[in-house]
Amino acid sequence: MNIKPRGKQEEVMALPAKGHIVVLGTAGSGKTTVALLRAHHLANIPKGGKVLLVTFNRALVKYMRGLSDYQTQKLVVENYHTFARGYLNSRGQMPHRNGIAGPDEKASYIEQVVNYFKKKYPAETTFKRSIEFFIEEITFIERFGFSSFTEY
Numbered sequence: 001m002n003i004k005p006r007g008k009q010e011e012v013m014a015l016p017a018k019g020h021i022v023v024l025g026t027a028g029s030g031k032t033t034v035a036l037l038r039a040h041h042l043a044n045i046p047k048g049g050k051v052l053l054v055t056f057n058r059a060l061v062k063y064m065r066g067l068s069d070y071q072t073q074k075l076v077v078e079n080y081h082t083f084a085r086g087y088l089n090s091r092g093q094m095p096h097r098n099g100i101a102g103p104d105e106k107a108s109y110i111e112q113v114v115n116y117f118k119k120k121y122p123a124e125t126t127f128k129r130s131i132e133f134f135i136e137e138i139t140f141i142e143r144f145g146f147s148s149f150t151e152y
Contacts, residue, residue: 003033003036003037003067005034005037009030009033009034009037012034012037012038013037013038013041015038017042017045017048021038023035032055032060032063032064033067035053035055035064036053036064036067039051039053039075039077040075043074043075044074048074049074050073050074050075050076051074051075051076052076052078052083053075053076053077053078054078054079054080054083055077055078055079055080056079056080057079058079058082060079061077061078061079061082064077065077085098106135107131107135110131110134110135110138111131114127114131114134
């Protein structure tokens with residue numbers, strides 16, 4: 001790896017190889033660099049095990065892999081979603097198609113729910129609307145990430 005630790009980063013490299021470390025700092029302060037340097041250091045300890053470095057987004061995974069030259073089999077860099085899916089899959093608990101309903105399956109579920117409430121509340125005119133209306137409305141809610149009626 002062609003990046004060298006500087007200043008406080010060197011102190012982090014000298015910390016014991018067990019437990020958790022929290023690195024705090026502002027944007028651009030070197031948190032990603034410290035995480036990558038530390039992971040690379042731990043992956044190269046003689047008789048040490050594999051090291052998993054988990055980050056939030058795929059772009060950062062690609063960036064980190066590029067910086068580390070990805071030369072060691074002992075350092076695994078993944079995003080949270082890939083890690084979680086892999087973990088569930090290794091335990092035989094990953095749902096079919098990653099647990100995400102396709103368009104037809106989604107429409108079928110929505111239709112079942114609408115029909116249920118249509119029978120439960122026959123006077124409610126909202127449930128007389130087409131299934132496509134509900135699909136579009138749910139898609140809108142998903143797209144904007146609304147998590148409450150107030151946000152909606």
